[in-house]
Amino acid sequence: MKIAIDIDGVLLDIIVEYCKIYNERYGTNYRKKDIKSWDFFKDWNISEEVAFNIFYEIYADSMNVPFIDENAPKVMKKLNELYDVDIVSARLPEYRSSIIKKLNFHDVREGIQYVELILLHHKPYDIKMKQSYDIYVDDNPNLVEPIKELEDRTLLLFDQPWNQNSVCENNVYRVYEWEEVYDKIREL
Ligand SMILES: [Mg+2]
Incomplete structure (x- = not known):
């Protein structure tokens, strides 16, 4: 998976x-x-x-950006031992070294927490759908409706103020923290 x-x-x-x-x-x-x-x-x-x-x-330079959940590295490591975890971001590829530095600083490391770091352009807003993943952990409300059309995929929508209008049902689940990401994926 x-x-x-x-x-x-x-x-x-x-x-x-x-x-x-x-x-x-x-x-x-x-x-x-x-x-x-x-x-x-x-x-x-x-x-x-x-x-x-x-x-x-x-x-x-992302070094001043707060890290969301200190449990994330531990959870990602466990998930990456069980499945294939990639980091897929709409940060532009030219900023790769900056984001790797920031991720490493928080103990999110290639080969431990993830297999590959994939950087895409931010448009179209649902560009990540073109990558074939079984599960997406994402805060982007633009992924909600496209995922609902694809029964074999799952979205864990990370709760944020900008996705409050998204209706989470069927294969779309709202999650609030990283421990919940782990529990939900194990339940699937
Ligand atoms: Mg995002």
Whole structure:
């Protein structure tokens, strides 16, 4: 069984650092809980280019980004012993060395917690569906409906403010922390 683990919103709380940078730059006071949609920048009246340039800045140096759940390395190691775990992220391939440094810092290591790190472009928003994994652990609400069309795949939707409108049913389950990711995958 092949499992695709996402990075941002599942391992790293990138949006916390994103809000910090944005607020310092534009004098706003946004917080993670305010980010209620995937295209949050449309509500902020900034262009997609401006919005993504901040993501790219963080991709270039992610060391300040908070780690979401300290249980994740332990759980990933156990899963990778039982199945094939890849990390599949929509961070651009040119930022590979930066993300490897950050993952290693948190004890998420190639050969132990995962087999391969796969980096894709962030568009289209459901690009990860083209990779054939049995299970996805992801916070992206754009994966919910496509996964429902594919009965042989499963999505564990990592609970975040921007995916609250997604209806989790059938082969889509909402999870809140990493221990739950392990338990749910073992139940499947
Ligand atoms: Mg994500």
